[in-house]
Amino acid sequence: MPRIPLTSIEDQTEPVRQWMARRGNLNVFRLLANAPHVFPGWTRMVDELFASPTFSPRMREVVILRVAHLQGSPYELGQHVGIARTAGLTEQQIDAILENGDLDAVNFSRTERTALDITTELCTTHRLRDDTFAAAHAAFGDEALTELLMIISCYYGLALVLNAADLDVDATDRFQL
Numbered sequence: 001m002p003r004i005p006l007t008s009i010e011d012q013t014e015p016v017r018q019w020m021a022r023r024g025n026l027n028v029f030r031l032l033a034n035a036p037h038v039f040p041g042w043t044r045m046v047d048e049l050f051a052s053p054t055f056s057p058r059m060r061e062v063v064i065l066r067v068a069h070l071q072g073s074p075y076e077l078g079q080h081v082g083i084a085r086t087a088g089l090t091e092q093q094i095d096a097i098l099e100n101g102d103l104d105a106v107n108f109s110r111t112e113r114t115a116l117d118i119t120t121e122l123c124t125t126h127r128l129r130d131d132t133f134a135a136a137h138a139a140f141g142d143e144a145l146t147e148l149l150m151i152i153s154c155y156y157g158l159a160l161v162l163n164a165a166d167l168d169v170d171a172t173d174r175f176q177l
Contacts, residue, residue, distance in 0.1 A: 001166075001168070002027070002031060002165050002166055002167045002168060003164070003165050003166050004031060004034060004165045005034075006027055006030035006031055007030050007031075007033040007034055008030075009025055009030065012033055013036075015040065016033060016036075016039065016040065016043075019043050020033075023043075023046075023175060024170075024174060024175050026079070026170050026174075026175060027075075027167055027168060027169075027170050028075060028079070028158075028162065028167065031161070031162075031165055031167055032161070045154065046154070049147075049150070049151055049154060052147060054143065054144050054147045055144070055147065055148070055151070056087070057083075057086075057087040057088075058084075058087040058088045058089060058112075059111070059112060059115060060087075060151060061080060061083055061084035061087045061089060062084070062089065062093075062097065062108070062112050062115055062116060063115055063116075063119050063148065063151050063152060063155070064076065064080050064083075064084075064151070064155050065077070065080055065081065065084055065089075065094065065097045065098060066097050066116055066119040066120060066123070067119055067123060067152055067155040067156050067159065068080060068155065068159060069097060069098045069100075070119070070120065070123040070124060071123065071155075071156060071159035071160070071163065072159075072163065073158075073159035073162055073163055074169055075159075075162040075167050075168075075169050076155060076158065076159055076162065077098070078169035078170070079169070079170075079174060079175045080175070081094060081098075082174060083174075083175065090106070090107075092105075092106045093106045093107070093108065097116070103116055110139070111139050111140070114135055114136055114139040114140075115148060117132060117135070117136075118132060118136045118148065118149075118152070119152055122149075122152055123152070123156060136148075
């Protein structure tokens, strides 16, 4: 039982109802809709993160799963493991991300490994060492690195909200791309 009541979809504005119908009528959206002054902006940011051509769906899910794992977010994991499979991650890769397994033992590309390293360091130390930042900058450049950091921050912050609210994972509904 979540600590904050979930809003009714019927009580939302028409644009919010349409967005929820397109992305899934999920508990997370019904929770965040309790903040009607910022929820529409948040939905636009999520749409942009998923529409951006900067990162493939696979790379985006590598990062989201790592954040969800490091933040101990059962809700994010429950929503994104299936998306990660659809994006092309193998069960071994998913397990390595989620179990602090040997990331070198499974076939991640060099840029995926760099993204995993950045995500891990940032989520666990809240900073990036100079050498980590330099490697990230060399791999991604200004634009992609900034966008990568925005993906990390979006899901890191969302995990905090979900964990604080003790939000239950939806029984069957899943995030729609």
